[in-house]
Amino acid sequence: MSGIYLHIPFCKKACHYCNFHFSTSLKLKHELIDALCREIGLRADYLGERTLSSIYFGGGTPSILDKTDLEHIWDALHKHFAWDKDIEITLEANPDDLNYNKVKMLRDMGINRLSIGVQSFFDTDLQWMNRAHNEKEAVTAILNAQEAGITNLTIDLIYGSPYTTHSMWQKNIFKAMDMGIQHISAYCLTVEERTALHHMIKKGSFKPLNSESATEQFTYLMDTLTGNGYEHYEISNFAKPGFRAVHNTNYWQGVKYLGIGPAAHSYNGSSRSWNIANNKKYTDAITNGKLPQETEIITPAMxxxxxxxxxxxxxxxxxxxxxxxxxxxxxxxxxxxxxxxxxxxxxxxxxxxxxxxxxxxxxxxxxxxxxxxxxx
Ligand SMILES: C[S@@+](CC[C@H](N)C(=O)[O-])C[C@H]1O[C@@H](n2cnc3c(N)ncnc32)[C@H](O)[C@@H]1O
Ligand code: SF4
CATH class of the missing domain: 1.10.10 (Arc Repressor Mutant, subunit A)
Structure with a gap:
């Protein structure tokens, strides 16, 4: 069985380290969601089967979607696909979007796994990252999700910045464990081209990264989480037994997936394709019944x-x-x-x-x- 990835290419603020595809203007949101729904129909035969074991809303910031947006997408997905009875439906969410009513709505719509972009429980970290949320909102978002009945929670954390001390990193890990988070994705900070972080390091207004310190934080991460009942099942991913990500595990195991939306990638076992990373061009093409994508055949060596x-x-x-x-x-x-x-x-x-x-x-x-x- 295979999965669908939907890329929601909007964010309130540009985080300084991030080079994923997104726009901070929401002007095209409605047209773009219409286009996502049309693309689902245009590419429903891509996977060679019509039963889904996972749906993953990634971004950008999928938690900007409201009930009407999700209903629209649900209609398109139900029209073209059967959903496995144990389907995993994950939505990436930014803490500042997750008030109780919002999480309840997401849960009632069938989202059964939330991936919250906490990044750090320290305001000083969240400030240099240029995040749209603070520590208090991160904690409240997790509590709201738990209270609304989301029983499969994962959070993203970032380590390896010269401003995140070892003591802060230790506290971040303990905070996540103490709050009963079932799954943790911990990423080592990378300096991507064309990001504010890259620019700041070049002009000397951000300290350069220190790989020894990042290695020390990785060691602490592995030892602490595996010592407290989490399985280290992928370099950046840790899960309590029974909580490994279905969708991501399928990627890692070479299962086919269909990627919908601008910049989304797809894989059907023999070729890979990727959509144009431009909201306007994507929307215009799909509205005209065209697929704005490039494809490459995967050779045995690849x-x-x-x-x-x-x-x-x-x-x-x-x-x-x-x-x-x-x-x-x-x-x-x-x-x-x-x-x-x-x-x-x-x-x-x-x-x-x-x-x-x-x-x-x-x-x-x-x-x-x-x-x-x-x-x-
Ligand atoms: C594309 S984001 C989407 C999630 C959501 N928009 C958010 O930020 O909360 C997925 C995750 O990738 C990680 N990430 C993105 N850029 C990174 C970088 N340069 N270094 C380390 N982690 C990064 C962050 O932890 C982020 O939560
Ligand atoms: S990390 Fe998430 S919220 Fe920040 S810019 Fe990237 S996609 Fe948007």
């Missing part, structure tokens, strides 16, 4: 590299049976290149499954790149 990159970051690791299905030469190459990582202890294996050891988790990307297939 599939191998993607499998290594995503698989190694997960608790399932990578399996030789999958690799040999792509071609014997990939398996030969893999078995040769993996040897030094087994000797160093950064990779371990159990029968035909290879996964990162604790020490290897610090170098996931470097190890993956070393294993990549490079065309002659």
């Amino acid at each position: 599939k191998y590299n993607e499998y290594i990159m995503t698989g190694l970051r997960t608790v399932w690791g990578v399996e030789t049976a999958y690799i040999s299905n792509l071609g014997q030469s990939f398996l030969d190459d893999f078995l040769t290149n993996i040897e030094k990582h087994l000797i160093s202890g950064d990779v371990m294996h159990h029968n035909n499954q290879y996964y990162l050891s604790r020490s290897g988790k610090y170098f996931a990307d470097r190890i993956a790149m070393d294993l990549f297939w490079v065309e002659e």
